[in-house]
Amino acid sequence: MTPTHGKEVEYWQLAGARTLLSPYEGWSKRIPDNAAEWRERLFTLVRGLRTASVDGARHPAEISAELRLAADLFEAFPDGSHKALKNLPRAATEERTPGVWREIADYVDNWGADLETFCARPMDTWELSLRFPRFSQILPIYFGQDGVAISDDMHDATSEEGIRMYIEETHPRCPWDLPSVVAECHQAMAVFHTEHQMDRFFSSAAMAGGSGTEDFTDFFPLFARLCVEHLRESHSPLWEPRA
Structure with missing residues (x-):
């Protein structure tokens, strides 16, 4: 790849590669x-990305293609100055970075854990965050902690009022956004079975989130119900069969 051709690549075109390499994000x-070592670390993320692809997310082959594109870019811009390479973790030995990225791309393409190996490794935070x-x-x-639904202006607001504010600010995009929110509510309830698990994951391990005045075990069913009610009341019918 020539530097001139490489300049056409945009930052967002390597988003999948950043997701895969996110465990190594950070200056240190x-x-x-x-x-x-990196195969051991990336195993669950590759498994999660493959699972996500069944639900419509990027196919792993797209991510491996991004890694190879990044490797070509790095060779054309060895100082890492290209904007698309920003926030893309490098190899421990800097000059080996393109080769390591290509090795990881091959690993993604050829990843084929047998059922026993696939199921033996528990899910981790990186995989579940997907x-x-x-x-x-x-x-x-x-x-x-500093969320708008619990800010000074809304310090007396209930979780329900905060959810309704989110729905109001989402309107009129609700038919495109809220069904996915409902799905994530139910995924949370399917994956995490106690308040302690939910709080640890959503408030600390994966993100600095919260559930307002409610426990997460009550918050997610409430969030899902309010979204569905809004869709029924304000956007129905979303689809009708053609005659």
Whole structure:
């Protein structure tokens, strides 16, 4: 790839690669030169990305293609100055970065754990976070420590009032946004079975979110119900069969 051609690549075109390499994000972190180490670390993320692709997210082949594109870019811009390479973790040995990215791309393409291996590894925070892309924004922004739903202006607001504010600010995009929020509510209830688990994950491990005046075990059913009620009352019918 020539530098001239490489300049056409945009930052967002490597978003999938950043997601895969997110465990190594940060100034003090680097992808190990030892492939066995990064394979161990990325196993659950690749599994999660493959699962997500069944639900309509990026196909793993798209992510491996992004990694190879990033490797080509790095070779064309070895100082890492290209805007698309920003926030993309490097290898521990800087000059090995393109090669390591290509090795990871091959790993993604050829990932084929047998059923026993697939099921033996428990889910981790990185993998589970892939299931909650909307909550990663909604819960911190609206219900986090400094969230707008619990700000000084709304310090007496209930969780229900905070949820209704979110729905109001989402309107009229509700038919496109709220069904996914409802799905994430039910995924949360399916994956986490106690208040302690939910609080640890959504308020600390995965994101700095919150649930307002309610426990998460009550918050998620409430959030889902209010979204569905709004869709029925304000946007129905969303679809009708053609005659």
